Structure formats: structure tokens, C-alpha cells
Amino acid sequence: MSLLRSHRNFGTIPRASxxxxxxxxxxxxxxxxxxxxxxxxxxxxxxxxxxxLVPDSDAVRIELSAPEARLIGTLQDSATELFAEAGLEVAWDRVDAGALAPGLSLMRVRSVTQRSPGFIRVRLSGPDAARFGTGSLHFRLLLPPPGRAPVWPRIGATGRTEWPVGADALHRPVYTVADHGDGWLDFDIFRHAGSPTCTWALSRPEGAEVGVIGPGGGWCPEAARLHLFGDETALPAIARMLDLARGEVTAHVRAACPDLGPLAADPRVTRCDDLLAALAQADLGQGSFVWFAAEAGQARQARQHLLARGMNRKAFTAAAYWG
Ligand SMILES: Cc1cc2nc3c(=O)[nH]c(=O)nc-3n(C[C@H](O)[C@H](O)[C@H](O)COP(=O)(O)OP(=O)(O)OC[C@H]3O[C@@H](n4cnc5c(N)ncnc54)[C@H](O)[C@@H]3O)c2cc1C
Incomplete structure (x- = not known):
């Protein structure tokens, strides 16, 4: 993503600098x-x-600048919320009231297939698909409640995004773009008990409209030596990063062998049952970056372990993917 911040919006808060x-x-x-x-x-x-923030004689001027129009909207949403929390109301020069939430694209389900015993692959199509193939690896899937017409989040008059609530509240899980092409994107859903997303994917949703918001969550870390650790939910992200990494890269994955697909034969990939044990045994020399993603408790333990080993906070990420 270009860091040229060419998109702008402005607001004012009277007094209270x-x-x-x-x-x-x-x-x-x-x-x-x-x-x-x-x-x-x-x-x-x-x-x-x-x-x-630029304080003026009797007001504070707010200047937002971003590399993409959708990020101006996201920043406007956050700024409105953070100042409102402090009892301050922003008068924005421009509010796209009624527009779809920043970063939201509506797409159609083109196909649903059983990719492997543990994963369902969903292909979505829409003119905005290409936007989700670059800059960041992930997106939030917005699913309306079963049997209800979707009510999508829109920008309100204050600049804040208004999300549907009550019976129209959306299910909003995060997924990784597994593959993308001209007008389509794929994502892989790990099948687990009690999953509303799996229930939806198995309900023959072909042709249905869904919301896709993002992309977000970052790209493949730049490092001379990238060490990836993750469970099934992180497998799509690990597969993308194995393709994108420019330095040396290894991966430890906790997933069943048939779910690894071509990665089962990749010499950079080790299947394991205990991610924390694999992390403890990893040789983390100079130039290493550790990327760890799994259940929340495991991510917390990974973070504690890496800090205890003296790893710089900027040299790792330990993300809770679920739980
Ligand atoms: C950045 C990011 C990228 C992600 N990418 C992917 C991806 O590409 N593919 C993918 O499958 N997942 C991915 N995940 C994980 C996914 O968002 C969660 O598993 C999410 O909970 C799925 O929603 P759901 O509808 O299945 O269940 P939810 O409604 O969120 O949860 C229902 C119940 O299922 C439990 N649960 C959730 N995940 C699991 C699991 N893996 N095993 C056992 N129980 C579970 C919850 O704790 C809860 O009790 C990603 C998460 C993040 C943060």
C-alpha cells in the first residue's frame, strides 16, 4: 500500500483543545x-x-489524511467515537451519510466446495474483489441472520458507522483471502463444532449476497528469517505467507495431514501437534521474526514465552485467531 496520504477530510471541535x-x-x-x-x-x-489536531484560537481543527478513501472513512469513524467518549462532538466538513460502511463491499457467493476433510472453500465474486488481494491478508465476512434480508452497516450523520442491531445484527467472523483473481476471491473455512459460519456455508448459499469488509490485519512480515506457527485457522494465512515471504521461511502447522494439501510436501513446512513446544524448540537467531496465530490462550502463552526469551516486541506477533 502506498504511504502517499492523498485522501483528506477535516473537522472542527469548538473549544476544549x-x-x-x-x-x-x-x-x-x-x-x-x-x-x-x-x-x-x-x-x-x-x-x-x-x-x-491543530489547536486554533477558539477551536481544534482535525485533519485526517489517508492513502485510500475507505481509510479516511474508517479514521473518521474512530475519531468521532474517540472524541465522543471524551464528551466532544466533531463537526466534519464532509460526511457521506447513508453510504455503505467504509471498506464494505457486497459480493455474491459463486461456489462452495469441500476443499479437504477439514475445510470448506467459498468463492465470492464482485467488482471489488481485486481490492482484497493486496495490502492486507484478511477481511471480515458479514452474514445476515438466517432467513432475514440483509441490513448493511452505513455511515451515520455524525460520521460514525451504524451497525444493524437486534434481529438484524450481523455475524462478523474474520477470514483470510486464500486466493483471488479477476472479479473473485476465495476463502477457506475450518470446520468446527458450533460454528455459525460453517452452518451458513453448508446451507447452499450459492447466489446469496454477503458483506466483505477490509482488507485488514497486515501483510507478510519482512524478515531475513520468518518463523510461522499456527493452527488450522491460521493455515490459509500461512499458505499465503509461504508464497509471499522474500527471506528464509519455515512453518509449523497444527492441522490434520489431509488438510495441508500441497504444503504436506513442502520442505519448509512441519506438521505438529503442540505449537508451543515447537516454538520453544525454535532456533530464533539474528534477523528472525516470529508469527504465531492460534487460540487466544495459546497466543497469550506464546507472547509470554517470546518475551521471556528476550525477544524484542517488534520482532514477533502472537495473534488470537479464536476463543
Ligand atoms: C486475522 C484472522 C484471520 C483468520 N483467518 C481464518 C481463515 O482463513 N479460516 C478460518 O477457518 N478461520 C480463520 N480465522 C479464525 C475465525 O475467525 C474464527 O475461528 C471464528 O471464530 C470463526 O467464526 P465461526 O462462525 O466459525 O464461530 P464463532 O461464532 O466465532 O464461534 C462459535 C464457537 O466456536 C468456537 N471456535 C471458533 N473457532 C474455533 C476453532 N478453530 N476450533 C474450535 N472452536 C472454535 C468459539 O470459541 C465459539 O465457542 C481467522 C481469525 C483472524 C483473527
Whole structure:
């Protein structure tokens, strides 16, 4: 993604510059993202975007800049919410009230196939599919409640995204783009008990409209030596990263052998039953980056283990994919 922040929007908060600055500082700390203070401005940087506060004599001017139009909308949503939490209302120069939520594309289910014993492959088609093949690996799937016409999230008059609630509330799991092409994208659903997404995928949804919001969650980390660890839910992301990695890369995957597909014969891939034991045995030398994704408790233990080994926080990611 280009870091040229050519998309912009502006807003104003009357008075209360101290409160606005405090709210922005608190959010930067909560999100663990950079905050830069200069004599005339305070800037928070996130998703390649900048949220800048410029105090004026009797107001605070807010300047949003982003590399993509949809990220301006996402940042506007977050800014409206974070200042509202501090009791401050932003008057935006521009609000696309009534438009679909930023980053939301509506697509149709083209096919559903049994990819392997443990995975269902879904192909979606729509003119926006190409947008999901670059920049970030993941997206949020929006499924309406069974039997109900979809009500999609839209931008409200304040700049905040209004999500359907109650009987129209959407199921919103995160998936990884497994493959993509001209006007289509594929994702692979791991079959597990109690999964509304599996129930939906097995209900013959071909032709149905679904929402796809994103992409998000980052790209393949740049590293001389990339060490990947993940369970079944991380298998699609690991497969993508094995293709994308430019340095040396190895992967430990906890999944059944038939679900590995071509990766079963890839010398860079080791199937294992205990991801934490595999992580403990990994040789993490200079230039290593560790990527770990699994159930929340396992991700927490992986993070603790890596910190205890003296690994720099910037040299690993330990993500909760479920639970
Ligand atoms: C960045 C990211 C990328 C992801 N990519 C993929 C992907 O490509 N493919 C994929 O299959 N998953 C992926 N996941 C995981 C997926 O989002 C979760 O498994 C999610 O819970 C699936 O929604 P659901 O409708 O199946 O179940 P939910 O309604 O979310 O949960 C229902 C119940 O199932 C349990 N559950 C959820 N996942 C599992 C599991 N794996 N094993 C056992 N029980 C489980 C929950 O704890 C809950 O009790 C990803 C997650 C993240 C954060």
C-alpha cells in the first residue's frame, strides 16, 4: 500500500483543545501507535493514516489524511467515537451519510466446495474483489441472520458507522483471502463444532449476497528469517505467507495431514501437534521474526514465552485467531 496520504477530510471541535489532546493521547496509548507532538500540532499515526489536531484560537481543527478513501472513512469513524467518549462532538466538513460502511463491499457467493476433510472453500465474486488481494491478508465476512434480508452497516450523520442491531445484527467472523483473481476471491473455512459460519456455508448459499469488509490485519512480515506457527485457522494465512515471504521461511502447522494439501510436501513446512513446544524448540537467531496465530490462550502463552526469551516486541506477533 502506498504511504502517499492523498485522501483528506477535516473537522472542527469548538473549544476544549486540552480535552481533545488528552483523548488522542489516551487512544494512542491504548492502540500502542505512534503519537508525535510538535509546537503547533499533535498527530496520531495508524493504518498508514494520520489524525492531526491543530489547536486554533477558539477551536481544534482535525485533519485526517489517508492513502485510500475507505481509510479516511474508517479514521473518521474512530475519531468521532474517540472524541465522543471524551464528551466532544466533531463537526466534519464532509460526511457521506447513508453510504455503505467504509471498506464494505457486497459480493455474491459463486461456489462452495469441500476443499479437504477439514475445510470448506467459498468463492465470492464482485467488482471489488481485486481490492482484497493486496495490502492486507484478511477481511471480515458479514452474514445476515438466517432467513432475514440483509441490513448493511452505513455511515451515520455524525460520521460514525451504524451497525444493524437486534434481529438484524450481523455475524462478523474474520477470514483470510486464500486466493483471488479477476472479479473473485476465495476463502477457506475450518470446520468446527458450533460454528455459525460453517452452518451458513453448508446451507447452499450459492447466489446469496454477503458483506466483505477490509482488507485488514497486515501483510507478510519482512524478515531475513520468518518463523510461522499456527493452527488450522491460521493455515490459509500461512499458505499465503509461504508464497509471499522474500527471506528464509519455515512453518509449523497444527492441522490434520489431509488438510495441508500441497504444503504436506513442502520442505519448509512441519506438521505438529503442540505449537508451543515447537516454538520453544525454535532456533530464533539474528534477523528472525516470529508469527504465531492460534487460540487466544495459546497466543497469550506464546507472547509470554517470546518475551521471556528476550525477544524484542517488534520482532514477533502472537495473534488470537479464536476463543
Ligand atoms: C486475522 C484472522 C484471520 C483468520 N483467518 C481464518 C481463515 O482463513 N479460516 C478460518 O477457518 N478461520 C480463520 N480465522 C479464525 C475465525 O475467525 C474464527 O475461528 C471464528 O471464530 C470463526 O467464526 P465461526 O462462525 O466459525 O464461530 P464463532 O461464532 O466465532 O464461534 C462459535 C464457537 O466456536 C468456537 N471456535 C471458533 N473457532 C474455533 C476453532 N478453530 N476450533 C474450535 N472452536 C472454535 C468459539 O470459541 C465459539 O465457542 C481467522 C481469525 C483472524 C483473527
Amino acid at each position: 486540552g480535552a481533545a489532546a488528552a483523548a488522542l493521547k489516551a487512544r494512542a496509548a491504548a492502540w500502542e501507535v505512534p503519537l508525535v507532538e510538535t509546537p503547533g500540532a499533535l498527530s496520531l499515526f495508524v493504518w498508514g493514516c494520520e489524525l492531526r
